[in-house]
Amino acid sequence: xxxxxxxxxxxxxxxxxxxxxxxxxxxxxxxxxxxxxxxxxxxxxxxxxxxxxxxxxxxxxxxxxxxxxxxxxxxxxxxxxxxxxxxxxxxxxxxxxxxxxxxxxxxxxxxxx
Amino acid sequence: xxxxxxxxxxxxxxxxxxxxxxxxxxxxxxxxxxxxxxxxxxxxxxxxxxxxxxxxxxxxxxxxxxxxxxxxxxxxxxxxxxxxxxxxxxxxxxxxxxxxxxxxxxxxxxxxx
Numbered sequence: 442x443x444x445x446x447x448x449x450x451x452x453x454x455x456x457x458x459x460x461x462x463x464x465x466x467x468x469x470x471x472x473x474x475x476x477x478x479x480x481x482x483x484x485x486x487x488x489x490x491x492x493x494x495x496x497x498x499x500x501x502x503x504x505x506x507x508x509x510x511x512x513x514x515x516x517x518x519x520x521x522x523x524x525x526x527x528x529x530x531x532x533x534x535x536x537x538x539x540x541x542x543x544x545x546x547x548x549x550x551x552x553x554x
Numbered sequence: 555x556x557x558x559x560x561x562x563x564x565x566x567x568x569x570x571x572x573x574x575x576x577x578x579x580x581x582x583x584x585x586x587x588x589x590x591x592x593x594x595x596x597x598x599x600x601x602x603x604x605x606x607x608x609x610x611x612x613x614x615x616x617x618x619x620x621x622x623x624x625x626x627x628x629x630x631x632x633x634x635x636x637x638x639x640x641x642x643x644x645x646x647x648x649x650x651x652x653x654x655x656x657x658x659x660x661x662x663x664x665x666x667x
Contacts, residue, residue, distance in 0.1 A: 477656075483661070484644055485597070546595060
């Protein structure tokens with residue numbers, strides 16, 4: 442059972458363009474939605490995260506949009522740069538006694554110069 | 555510097571051997587996790603531990619074993635029962651309480667020879 446569905450699997454954009462990656466979740470107990478960035482051969486690192494009490498969070502060129510009723514959230518990368526080329530994972534977590542972080546399958550982003 | 559250290563970075567296993575991957579953290583985090591990463595599969599949870607001397611199976615625990623004798627350490631043993639162990643293994647930790655950032659190690663790439 443895949444609790445977090447991520448799309449697309451791969452994405453190619455031109456430098457300066459907008460990259461959009463989407464995720465959908467099933468478990469309404471999730472209350473923390475992070476995005477992680479991973480470069481080849483490295484561990485993932487937190488990029489940006491949102492909690493369900495807000496609909497949007499922006500940090501620099503990176504924005505998370507969150508739609509609680511649709512159980513969907515997305516990552517927007519504005520003015521995409523070649524250095525943004527990496528694999529991006531959405532994830533979801535909940536607190537309480539079952540503290541398990543569930544990941545989407547990842548999106549390989551390539552930004553062409 | 556606080557963080558998570560995984561060792562070794564590369565590991566080669568012969569058929570029928572058990573191997574142990576090390577994960578140490580000095581972040582004082584209660585929860586620790588092991589993920590397996592395969593191309594196109596995202597991060598799949600193997601085992602997790604929320605407290606010393608306690609751990610739970612994740613989604614793909616068969617063929618793996620763990621221990622949590624110390625808060626700082628969460629080693630993963632890949633046993634001979636794991637038929638397809640070649641993968642990139644990632645260890646992570648999270649502070650307890652409200653859901654928050656997961657910190658990852660740099661990974662161990664295990665190859666069966």
